[in-house]
Amino acid sequence: MHAHDHHEHHGSELTRVAQATLEKSGEQWTAMREHVFEALSGFAKPASAYDIADAVSKAQGRRVAANSVYRILDLFVGANLARRVESANAYVANAHPDCLHDCIFLVCDRCGQTTHIDDDSITRSVRTAARDAGFVPVRPVIEVRGTCSTCAQDTAVA
Structure with a gap:
C-alpha cells in the first residue's frame, strides 16, 4: 500500500x-x-x-x-x-490539518470506531476514474464498513 x-x-x-x-x-x-x-x-x-x-x-x-x-x-x-x-x-x-489529502475511513459496524487511513494510490485512482468518466471530482468519499480488529477478536473469543 x-x-x-x-x-x-x-x-x-x-x-x-x-x-x-x-x-x-x-x-x-x-x-x-x-x-x-x-x-x-x-x-x-x-x-x-x-x-x-x-x-x-x-x-x-x-x-x-x-x-x-x-x-x-x-x-x-x-x-x-x-x-x-x-x-x-x-x-x-483531522490530526494533521497542515497536510491536505483524501481520506479513507474504516468504520466498525459493531462499536462505531472509525479509523482514518491514507492511501494516495487508491484516491488517485478514484479521481482518475471520475475524470475518465467526464466528471470533475472535488472530494472523494471512501468509507469501508466492517468490523474492527478489537471487535473481531471479541467475537472470536466469545
Whole structure:
C-alpha cells in the first residue's frame, strides 16, 4: 500500500496547528471555534454536531445550539481541520490539518470506531476514474464498513 506520511498532532499541539491552519486560510480563531474544536478532538469516535453542542454546553455552562456547531464544523471541514464521516453524519478532528489529502475511513459496524487511513494510490485512482468518466471530482468519499480488529477478536473469543 502506498501510504501518505505525515506527523499526527495531539492535545494542545493539535489545537495550535488547527488555529494556525485556520488563520492561514484567512479565518479567525474565535473562542467558540476553539471550544468546538477542543470538544471534537476530545471524542474517541466520530461525533455528531449534537454530541459536540452538548459537550460545549456542559463545558461552558450555557446552551450552545447544534446549528451553530454545524456552521463551525462546515468551516472546519472546508479548512481541513475536521473530516466528515458521511455514513454516520458525524465528524472527526483531522490530526494533521497542515497536510491536505483524501481520506479513507474504516468504520466498525459493531462499536462505531472509525479509523482514518491514507492511501494516495487508491484516491488517485478514484479521481482518475471520475475524470475518465467526464466528471470533475472535488472530494472523494471512501468509507469501508466492517468490523474492527478489537471487535473481531471479541467475537472470536466469545
